[in-house]
Amino acid sequence: MSIAQRFADLVAEHYVLADLAPGYADAIRGVATRVDAALPDLAAANEVIRSVAPDGHLGIRHLPRESxxxxxxxxxxxxxxxxxxxxxxxxxxxxxxxxxxxxxxxxxxxxxxxxxxxxxxxxxxxxxxxxxxxxxxxxxxxxxxxxxxxxxxxxxxxxxxxxxxxxxxxxxxxxxxxxxxxxxxxxxxxxxxxxxxxxxxxxHPVDHFPLDDGLVAQIPxxxxxxxxxxxxxxxxxxxxxxxxxxxxxxxxxxxxx
The missing domain is CATH 3.90.226.10 (2-enoyl-CoA Hydratase; Chain A, domain 1)
Known part of the structure; x- marks a missing residue:
């Protein structure tokens, strides 16, 4: 499973607004190829994510977060x-x-x-x-x-x-x-x-969930x-x-x- 697809699954499971979560997850799946292609540049990948799931806290970050x-x-x-x-x-x-x-x-x-x-x-x-x-x-x-x-x-x-x-x-x-x-x-x-x-x-306050390649999903x-x-x-x-x-x-x- 690609990182973007895994991210979408986590959004469906955890995003705070349960009425929006399925639609946001489906929208992210629809642009998953673009997100994965952009991942070397997290800002670009997150721009794609937020273009279809408009929450400024939603995105992918590096681990460890502190760094x-x-x-x-x-x-x-x-x-x-x-x-x-x-x-x-x-x-x-x-x-x-x-x-x-x-x-x-x-x-x-x-x-x-x-x-x-x-x-x-x-x-x-x-x-x-x-x-x-x-x-x-x-x-x-x-x-x-x-x-x-x-x-x-x-x-x-x-x-x-x-x-x-x-x-x-x-x-x-x-x-x-x-x-x-x-x-x-x-x-x-x-x-x-x-x-x-x-x-x-x-x-929206966030939590972080592990993805692959030293990345985490930041999800409100x-x-x-x-x-x-x-x-x-x-x-x-x-x-x-x-x-x-x-x-x-x-x-x-x-x-x-």
């Missing part, structure tokens, strides 16, 4: 009393880094979180930053749903220092996954104003549902409160406080 994952970082700059916390290219996989960044910006009068170049990150790390921003009591922000499993509630636990200043979040069309999570939750909770572009639209197996909106940002992106180009987002946010 292919970028290292994320927080960076803090200041514009007068306004702190700008930039997160790129993904959230750092380190909750201690979250606490350090929160402490660094704690004295700011205003906070801008720049997610324009943030392509994702671990859900727990995103939640850790939300814990500094959503108040001093636990907050239920949503639930995770899986096929054939009970929903799991996501509570955000408060963390010190509490950041109580006004917050704006900057987005671009490149903001994805974990970056969208932070923007969506803060916006839906009424905690932040989102400034910039509509984001990439990837709300979960669905986040916000308690504030009853939906999520999958396929539609986070909609900015103040739409503008990504290039103008910082200046626009500074003028909006």
């Amino acid at each position: 292919a994952d970028p290292t994320g970082a927080f960076a803090v700059t200041w514009t007068g009393p306004t702190a700008i916390l930039s997160i790129a290219p993904v959230f750092p996989d380190d909750e201690a880094a979250v606490r350090s960044a929160a402490a660094e910006v704690a004295g700011a009068e205003r906070l801008i979180i720049d997610l324009r170049a943030c392509g994702g990150g671990d859900t727990d790390v995103v939640a850790a930053l939300e814990g500094h921003l959503l108040g001093a009591t636990p907050v239920l922000v949503g639930r995770f749903e899986k096929r054939d499993a009970a929903p799991v509630e996501q509570w955000i636990s408060p963390a010190d220092p509490q950041l109580t200043m006004p917050v704006s979040v900057l987005t671009s069309h490149r903001t994805f996954s974990g970056g969208e999570d932070l923007a969506y939750v803060l916006q839906a909770a009424g905690r932040a104003i989102v400034v910039g572009e509509v984001t990439g639209g990837g709300a 197996t979960g669905r986040f549902v916000s308690v504030f909106t009853g939906i999520n940002w999958e396929g539609v992106g986070v909609q900015p409160d103040i739409p503008c180009s990504a290039e103008l987002a910082l200046d626009t946010a500074l003028r909006s406080f």
